Amino acid sequence: MKFLDLAKVYIRSGSGGGGCISFRREKYIEYGGPDGGDGGRGGDVWIEAVDGLNTLIDFRYQQHFFAKNGQGGMGNQRTGKDGETVVLKVPVGTEIMEEDGETVIADITELGQRIRIAKGGNGGFGNLHFKSSTNQAPRRANPGQEGVERTIWLRLKLIADVGLLGLPNAGKSTFLAATSNARPKIADYPFTTLHPNLGVVGVDGAEFVIADIPGLIEGAHEGVGLGVRFLGHVERSAVLLHLVDGTSGDPVKDYQTIIGELEAYGGDLANKNRVTVLNKIDTLDEEERIFLKEELEAATGAPVLLMAGATGEGVTDVLRKLRKSIQEHRAAEAALGQEEEPWRP
Numbered sequence: 001m002k003f004l005d006l007a008k009v010y011i012r013s014g015s016g017g018g019g020c021i022s023f024r025r026e027k028y029i030e031y032g033g034p035d036g037g038d039g040g041r042g043g044d045v046w047i048e049a050v051d052g053l054n055t056l057i058d059f060r061y062q063q064h065f066f067a068k069n070g071q072g073g074m075g076n077q078r079t080g081k082d083g084e085t086v087v088l089k090v091p092v093g094t095e096i097m098e099e100d101g102e103t104v105i106a107d108i109t110e111l112g113q114r115i116r117i118a119k120g121g122n123g124g125f126g127n128l129h130f131k132s133s134t135n136q137a138p139r140r141a142n143p144g145q146e147g148v149e150r151t152i153w154l155r156l157k158l159i160a161d162v163g164l165l166g167l168p169n170a171g172k173s174t175f176l177a178a179t180s181n182a183r184p185k186i187a188d189y190p191f192t193t194l195h196p197n198l199g200v201v202g203v204d205g206a207e208f209v210i211a212d213i214p215g216l217i218e219g220a221h222e223g224v225g226l227g228v229r230f231l232g233h234v235e236r237s238a239v240l241l242h243l244v245d246g247t248s249g250d251p252v253k254d255y256q257t258i259i260g261e262l263e264a265y266g267g268d269l270a271n272k273n274r275v276t277v278l279n280k281i282d283t284l285d286e287e288e289r290i291f292l293k294e295e296l297e298a299a300t301g302a303p304v305l306l307m308a309g310a311t312g313e314g315v316t317d318v319l320r321k322l323r324k325s326i327q328e329h330r331a332a333e334a335a336l337g338q339e340e341e342p343w344r345p
Helices: 172-179 229-234 251-265 286-300 315-339
Strands: 006-012 045-049 064-066 086-090 094-097 104-108 114-118 149-156 162-165 197-203 206-212 239-245 274-279 304-306
Touching (some): 006 086, 006 114, 045 104, 086 149, 104 114, 162 172, 162 229, 197 315, 206 315, 229 251, 239 251, 239 315, 251 286, 274 315, 304 315
Parallel strands (some): 006 064, 045 086, 162 206, 274 304
Antiparallel strands (some): 006 149, 045 114, 094 104, 094 149
């Protein structure tokens, strides 16, 4: 199954049915009168988050979604049938945006969350509705209300606990493959990863989700390489895992390149809690490890962990650090939620 995180769809809600102009005429019935029914309501267009989806690939093959129109009213005081509703099923983490691709209409972050994106038109009144003591034979009925037609964008931002960052060939996919059942493509050339991958990682009885995105390079915020299109998939992460290649020749410059791209991307991404790891230490001797670790700690202003994803050295320590950071993030969010709880008398 291919990964698709951006889709343009065209939607239209149903129009309401028109009201009916009808008069009751039956044999042996002395008094007739208006009996035209109201039109049925047009169908709505809803978007719902469902389980079992992690891509928008379904919208590659169908981009138009039109709800049914309401049925017109009929004689004998019969109301028309309502139009059928259309439901677009999307994965959790989907943003709904206007046609400009920037204005966010809604952000679906919970399973089962439903958003009505286009309301169906109301049905028109039949002539029975206009009957009065001064107008006992109205020859008037309302047309149904028109449906809503609009173009929207769906953008998926994966929901993961940890987001993987690093230059191409920093060892991100190797780390994900070594710690989870995910099987991302691994090779010795840049941009092996072309779309995000998710993996469930466990350590000391706790599990969390890691998202691996394609590597960033200098100028990615201007569209160089694969650009920063996939950075949205780590925006919702509790912590970022920044892997630095210990064999690159200048790990400090590599670190600063990624930080620069995060700052250029904007938002709160550059301020997220980060765990910095010097990777591929299996190719370094003890003296090189100490020297590069000190250089990187001076640049980051924080402790730097050592790891070799290919051999497993230091992997458990990194996972434990990530688990601790996730727990601290969740505790801070819970405390903030309690503080912001509205006052009640």
